[in-house]
Amino acid sequence: MELTFTLSTIHAAAQQFLEQVKDKKVIAFNGQMGAGKTTFIHALCDVLKVTSPVGSPTFSIINQYSYPGGTLYHLDLYRLKDAEEAMQAGIEDCLYSGNLCLVEWPERAPQLFPSDTVWVSINATDEQTRIVSSE
Numbered sequence: 001m002e003l004t005f006t007l008s009t010i011h012a013a014a015q016q017f018l019e020q021v022k023d024k025k026v027i028a029f030n031g032q033m034g035a036g037k038t039t040f041i042h043a044l045c046d047v048l049k050v051t052s053p054v055g056s057p058t059f060s061i062i063n064q065y066s067y068p069g070g071t072l073y074h075l076d077l078y079r080l081k082d083a084e085e086a087m088q089a090g091i092e093d094c095l096y097s098g099n100l101c102l103v104e105w106p107e108r109a110p111q112l113f114p115s116d117t118v119w120v121s122i123n124a125t126d127e128q129t130r131i132v133s134s135e
Contacts (some may be wrong), residue, residue: 001017001020001132001133001134002132002133003016003017003074003086003131003132004125004130004131005121005129005130005131005132006051006128006129006130007039007128009041010039010040011043011046011047012054013040013043013132014040014043014046014047014105015047017044017132018044018047018048019068020134021118021134024116024117024118025098025099025100025112025114026095026101026103026113026114026116026117026118027100027101027103027117027118027120028103028106028110028117028119028120029041029102029103029106029120029121029122030105030106030117030119030120030122031121031122031123032123032124033039034124035122035123035130036106036122036124036130037104037106037122038076038101038130040054040122040130041048041054041074041093041102042054044102045065045067045074045102045103047071048067048068048069048100049067049068049070049103050065050066050067051065051067051068051100051134052065052066056076056103057074057075058076058078058079059079061075061076061077061079061080061089061091061094062074062075062089062090062091062094068090068105069100070073070099071097071100072099072100072101072102073094073097073099073100073101073102074101074103074104075091075101075102075103075104076103076104076105077091077103077104077105077106077109078104078107078108080105080108081108082109083109083111083112085109086108086112087109087112088110091109091112092112095112095113095114096114099114102120103129106111106119106127118134118135119134119135120132120133120134121134130135
């Protein structure tokens with residue numbers, strides 16, 4: 001799958017993305033700093049009708065949201081050194097909870113992820129345009 005979007009089309013891209021990943025529960029987002037991972041995840045939360053305020057979990061590491069489908073975890077592993085530190089933070093509990101997990105910086109602890117994780121890349125092609133692709 002490959003989707004190209006700008007801020008004006010991000011919600012349509014998020015809807016298409018969710019249709020493509022269907023019932024997958026763990027989605028890992030790779031991309032350079034500033035590529036738009038948090039912004040795209042925020043759009044996904046909008047499309048999913050998350051009822052609580054959505055923010056970046058850079059410092060909290062795990063944000064938990066409610067949405068009509070249940071519980072959603074937004075995780076940001078950027079500040080973690082390795083898998084051991086991720087385990088201590090409770091990342092595995094989220095990844096194997098059966099709830100939807102949207103994870104930024106998964107390369108910090110890739111060995112912790114379930115085998116059916118959807119691995120996604122977000123890349124900037126210019127200041128306004130992003131490409132989201134998955135295997």
